[in-house]
Each structure stands twice: as structure tokens, then as C-alpha cells.
Amino acid sequence: MTAATIDTPRTEPAIHPLWVRVTHWINAVAILVMIGSGWQIYDASPLLDGLRFGKSISLGNWLAGALLWHFAAMWVLVINGIVYVTLGIATGRFRRKLFPIYPRQVIADIKAALTFKLAHDDLSHYNAVQKVLYTGIILTGVVIVLSGLSIWKPVQFQELTALFGGYDAARYVHFAAMAAIVAFLVVHISLALIVPKSLRAMITGR
Numbered sequence: 001m002t003a004a005t006i007d008t009p010r011t012e013p014a015i016h017p018l019w020v021r022v023t024h025w026i027n028a029v030a031i032l033v034m035i036g037s038g039w040q041i042y043d044a045s046p047l048l049d050g051l052r053f054g055k056s057i058s059l060g061n062w063l064a065g066a067l068l069w070h071f072a073a074m075w076v077l078v079i080n081g082i083v084y085v086t087l088g089i090a091t092g093r094f095r096r097k098l099f100p101i102y103p104r105q106v107i108a109d110i111k112a113a114l115t116f117k118l119a120h121d122d123l124s125h126y127n128a129v130q131k132v133l134y135t136g137i138i139l140t141g142v143v144i145v146l147s148g149l150s151i152w153k154p155v156q157f158q159e160l161t162a163l164f165g166g167y168d169a170a171r172y173v174h175f176a177a178m179a180a181i182v183a184f185l186v187v188h189i190s191l192a193l194i195v196p197k198s199l200r201a202m203i204t205g206r
């Protein structure tokens with residue numbers, strides 16, 4: 001046994017409790033399936049001139065196949081999301097980890113990040129940039145689910161569809177939320193690879 005293992009008692013609380021890790025990775029798989037199949041569905045009726053994703057990076061092979069993937073992963077995403085958000089609120093994790101957010105601190109941390117001076121020593125504490133990104137992506141998750149519901153069942157959820165400005169506007173909102181999630185993922189996955197111990201903590205909890 002090394003000194004490090006003696007110094008680190010097993011009773012020490014995990015950086016990310018089991019429920020965070022399980023819901024995080026279920027969410028990651030569900031989101032990737034939703035994005036891949038969503039791109040195939042988009043290609044069947046594109047919104048932006050000249051923008052097509054193509055079969056090589058999308059999932060489902062054709063419209064009907066992609067819809068099956070999209071609706072299957074939708075249940076996983078929504079049920080898992082409800083569990084994560086409910087536990088995040090009930091356990092006080094969101095309040096402790098994501099709030100408060102001070103704009104001045106966000107600006108200071110962005111500057112520090114751009115000059116590679118942002119500290120990563122304490123993984124149990126999120127810096128202001130992480131707080132903004134995680135809070136933003138959780139809210140984007142709510143928007144993408146609600147706009148998805150309004151284009152899936154525009155008659156049954158007509159008040160919701162109207163809230164987005166109608167069916168066509170809800171499609172644009174759904175697309176914009178997807179683009180925001182893809183942009184988040186580029187930054188999020190790059191940072192996880194640059195700071196591998198954060199990735200280890202999201203897998204093992206320590």
C-alpha cells in the first residue's frame with residue numbers, strides 16, 4: 001500500500017456521486033444518437049440552403065430509420081434528464097456547484113483560460129466558465145426537448161407550439177438548440193481531453 005492510498009480514506013466523498021456519473025454517460029450516448037438521427041431527419045427537409053449533413057455522419061440510413069432512432073433515444077434522454085435534474089435540485093448539487101455565477105468572475109476566468117492560467121487543482125469546484133456552460137447546457141436541454149415536443153405533437157401540444165411562435169419557428173429553435181449543443185460538445189470534449197483527470201473523475205468518481 002502506498003502513502004497516497006493510506007492518506008486517502010475510502011470514506012472521502014466522491015467528486016461526482018454515482019448518480020451524476022451514470023446519468024451523465026447515459027445522457028452522452030442518448031444525445032449522440034439524437035444528433036446523428038436528427039441530422040438524417042433534417043436532410044429529408046432541410047431548413048438552411050446548402051446545408052446537408054449527409055449519410056456518412058448521420059444515423060438511420062433513411063428518414064423512417066432515423067425517426068425510429070430519434071424517438072427511441074428521446075425516451076432515454078427525457079427520463080434520464082428528469083432523474084438528473086430532479087436529483088440535482090433535491091440534493092442541492094445544482095445550488096452548491098453551479099451557483100452563484102458572478103459576471104466579473106466569468107470574465108476573469110475566460111481571460112485566465114485563454115492564457116492557460118486557469119487552475120484545475122480542485123476538481124470538486126467548478127470555475128465560473130464551467131458554471132455558465134453547465135447551467136447553459138442544462139437549459140438548452142430543456143429547450144430542445146420542449147421544441148421537439150412541439151414539432152412532434154403540434155396538435156396535442158398546440159399551446160407549447162404557439163409559445164415557440166408556431167410549428168416552423170419551433171423547427172428553427174430545435175435546430176439552433178442542436179447547434180448550441182454541438183458547439184458545447186466541441187469545447188467540452190476538448191477540455192476533458194486536455195485535463196484527463198477530470199475525465200477520470202467523471203468515470204470513477206475520484
Ligand code: HEM
Pocket residue numbers: 020024027028029031032097123130134137138181185188189192198199200202
Ligand atoms: C461524449 C462525450 C462527453 C465527455 C467526454 C464528457 C466529459 C465530461 C467530464 C470529464 C465532466 C466533468 C468535468 C469537469 O470536472 O468539469 C463532465 C461534466 C458534465 N457534462 Fe459532459 N461529457 C460528454 C458529453 C456530455 C453531453 C452530451 C452533455 C450534455 C449535452 C454533457 C454535459 C455535462 C454537464 C452538465 C456536466 C456537469 C455535471 C454535474 O456536475 O452535475 N456532457 N463531462
